[in-house]
Amino acid sequence: MPAPDYQFLLQRSFAPVAGAASPHVTLTFAQSLDGKIAGAHGKQLILSGAESMKATHILRVKHDAIMVGIGTVLNDDPRLTVRLTSDDLPSELDPNDHPQPVILDSKLRFPSTAKLTLPASPKKPWIFTGPDHDPIRKQELEALGAKVLPLELDSNGNLSLKHLLAKLHEFSIRSLMVEGGASVITSFLKSGLVDSFVLTVAPVYVGKDGIGAVNDAVGTPKFVDISYHTLGRDVMMVAKPHRV
């Protein structure tokens, strides 16, 4: 099998349009052939093969920030770092340039033992939370190096993605990679705030008890500028949601 060519990602721009007051948003995740992103009861699955996982890490190095929901932190305890070497990247990209981790955590359920707040974590997380969070918990998490940032709620009682993006822009974040999980993927697909969509499809079936990528009707998203890339045994779809 020929070695994959990653130019389709390395050369892609994830910069916002000129004058935008919000970062470029890339929604990306890995799913099975039956549309699942995790196993029964949310069991973390390594769906991506080595080649598409490398593509995910190229995306991480090309974005200023990386975001997951608190469900993913509690379930997967992710590091959200770049694990590449300089041999994997052109000279203008630095494998030590880790994205800023951002967490959506309405009720401050973020655990003190999370890898993201360990000394080995290169950047401590920014945790966005709701207006009625526990101020003592906020102090505890800030003592671990996290930044805790209150945010308004939307009409569904979730953290407002529009305000989140405006806040991140204020903090000089110009590109945001959203990795999941299911609730966050669904919210972003419904929001119309996604600029780039990057989906890894792995040739496996998880079965009916797995967690679907999308957990609520999102209408029929339409995509434009679609391309497909074979990465080992996986296929990566790169597209832009069509904005009407």
Ligand SMILES: NC(=O)C1=CN([C@@H]2O[C@H](COP(=O)(O)OP(=O)(O)OC[C@H]3O[C@@H](n4cnc5c(N)ncnc54)[C@H](O)[C@@H]3O)[C@@H](O)[C@H]2O)C=CC1
């Ligand atoms: N295969 C893949 O690429 C990935 C798989 N996963 C899987 O996803 C699962 C976790 O998914 P979920 O439980 O759905 O948790 P999640 O990671 O989507 O977090 C959801 C939580 O985020 C908070 N939140 C605040 N504002 C929100 C908003 N506007 N929209 C949505 N959520 C908001 C809420 O407290 C909500 O309960 C795990 O099983 C994990 O393994 C997670 C990331 C990537």
Ligand SMILES: Nc1nc(O)c(N)c(N[C@@H]2O[C@H](COP(=O)(O)O)[C@@H](O)[C@H]2O)n1
């Ligand atoms: N691209 C991709 N492929 C998979 O098969 C996955 N399970 C994920 N999961 C995401 O990566 C996070 C783990 O990141 P670290 O390796 O700990 O840095 C996990 O929480 C999901 O967001 N992604």
